[in-house]
Amino acid sequence: MALLDLADITKRFPGVVALDGARLSVASGEVHALLGENGAGKSTLLKILSGAQACDSGRLTFDGAALSASDTPVQRQRAGIVTIYQEFNLQPFLTVAENLYLGREPLRFGLIDHKRLRADARAVLDGLGLDLDPDMEVRRLNIADQQMVEIARAMTLQAKLIVMDEPTAALSPREVDILHRIIGELKARGIAVIYVTHRLKEVKTICDGYTVLRDGRFVATGRVAEIEVAGMVRLMVGRDVEFLQRPPHREPAEIVLKVDGVSRKRGRHEARGTSLTDVSFEVRAGEIVGLAGLVGAGRTDLVRVLFGADAMDSGTITLNGEVVNPASPCDALKAGIALVPEDRKQQGCFLEHSIRHNLSLPSLKRLSRWGIFVDETAEKALVEDFRTRLNIRMAHDGVAIATLSGGNQQKVLLARCMALSPKVLIVDEPTRGVDVGAKADVHQVLFDMAATGVAVIVVSSELPEVMAVSDRIIVFREGRIAGTLDGFAADEETLMGLMATGRAA
Numbered sequence: 001m002a003l004l005d006l007a008d009i010t011k012r013f014p015g016v017v018a019l020d021g022a023r024l025s026v027a028s029g030e031v032h033a034l035l036g037e038n039g040a041g042k043s044t045l046l047k048i049l050s051g052a053q054a055c056d057s058g059r060l061t062f063d064g065a066a067l068s069a070s071d072t073p074v075q076r077q078r079a080g081i082v083t084i085y086q087e088f089n090l091q092p093f094l095t096v097a098e099n100l101y102l103g104r105e106p107l108r109f110g111l112i113d114h115k116r117l118r119a120d121a122r123a124v125l126d127g128l129g130l131d132l133d134p135d136m137e138v139r140r141l142n143i144a145d146q147q148m149v150e151i152a153r154a155m156t157l158q159a160k161l162i163v164m165d166e167p168t169a170a171l172s173p174r175e176v177d178i179l180h181r182i183i184g185e186l187k188a189r190g191i192a193v194i195y196v197t198h199r200l201k202e203v204k205t206i207c208d209g210y211t212v213l214r215d216g217r218f219v220a221t222g223r224v225a226e227i228e229v230a231g232m233v234r235l236m237v238g239r240d241v242e243f244l245q246r247p248p249h250r251e252p253a254e255i256v257l258k259v260d261g262v263s264r265k266r267g268r269h270e271a272r273g274t275s276l277t278d279v280s281f282e283v284r285a286g287e288i289v290g291l292a293g294l295v296g297a298g299r300t301d302l303v304r305v306l307f308g309a310d311a312m313d314s315g316t317i318t319l320n321g322e323v324v325n326p327a328s329p330c331d332a333l334k335a336g337i338a339l340v341p342e343d344r345k346q347q348g349c350f351l352e353h354s355i356r357h358n359l360s361l362p363s364l365k366r367l368s369r370w371g372i373f374v375d376e377t378a379e380k381a382l383v384e385d386f387r388t389r390l391n392i393r394m395a396h397d398g399v400a401i402a403t404l405s406g407g408n409q410q411k412v413l414l415a416r417c418m419a420l421s422p423k424v425l426i427v428d429e430p431t432r433g434v435d436v437g438a439k440a441d442v443h444q445v446l447f448d449m450a451a452t453g454v455a456v457i458v459v460s461s462e463l464p465e466v467m468a469v470s471d472r473i474i475v476f477r478e479g480r481i482a483g484t485l486d487g488f489a490a491d492e493e494t495l496m497g498l499m500a501t502g503r504a505a
Contacts, residue, residue, distance in 0.1 A: 024221075029190045033195050162186065293482075
């Protein structure tokens, strides 16, 4: 008998049917992949499973007992269902230890036993091979470490089923290996895992079974060993997907962006970041330059300096022959530098505002009449243009961007930058949380932007993506440039050698 059985699950929101007869079945000790494009209904189904939302109709059975649609997340957690969401659910101003045991702190004489709390947290972290300080505030951790804290927290609960929504999106290869080892241990103890990811190679590596949703409907289920990655893609998107390689043999063009000797020392009281040392490179018109490196290598720190979000201590930034050195994002936008940030929730989206306002905000001056009133017709036309080009799935452009899936939010931010017609477009993790069907579309957009003469900088933790889109690849290690490779000649072994040791393998 299955540990979990969801049948005929239906959920409607104003103007859209999110789930229409969806189903999912998972056995004890099974690692089960839940697959589908952005907007396919995966997140909605997981919220219903966790108790965060109630379904309109359907049957939910767990461990032989029926689940009530009115259950709260706490009740589902007590039943043995633990969910790790794609967007973190940590308390930023509490310590790692306090987050691990929030609401379940050890007590002594009616008060929190902080000594035992730290010791228990240290034991859990050591068991996962994580070098984290239990007394460190979570807000001071990078995204990868925050993800590992979420996973460690789930390990402290007596779970029968753990749901992991895009658990490796922000992890380095070493941390992915740690996570997969942990999942193997959970499986050996009879704990089931629902694994949601757009990285289909991981599905082949770690998962036993799979279920595919498309447009809120159940499509297929089966054993991972009996299907290839291409077959999964066809089930997810209903067609074959061709991944494009950057077209070679372009004529050299003029230098658009020149970074010369940029250095920045991380402040003692800064929440996160890596010091930069003497970073110099150029990006030409129509060129895509990829920035590769391990988590914490300094790639994001550099693009924040280029965008004026962080100040540099020394060096110059030149745009079309003129020194710009932006002191703020406003300065960068005025100069013609646009950024799609790594953390869309914290740094990119105005979550309670509409999709239309999120997309058009930096372009309002161009969309205004007499510099005073927003031309709503032009604004709607702008949104519709990018909705079609990037296949942004939404009920209408007036709904809050928070209602979109993570991948569709990413597409809105990409469209917002494209609408500015920038001289330099920087995209930090452009396809994080974007489904396999949309990745090729996003890559094509980057190629099209480069074809118009835009200088494009791509930061990505996925080496196949860096190699697929880049003319040149600049490898970062510990805040310095470890090497520069031709994008068409680079291979993963050479890149990993530079990233890990500073020397080509």
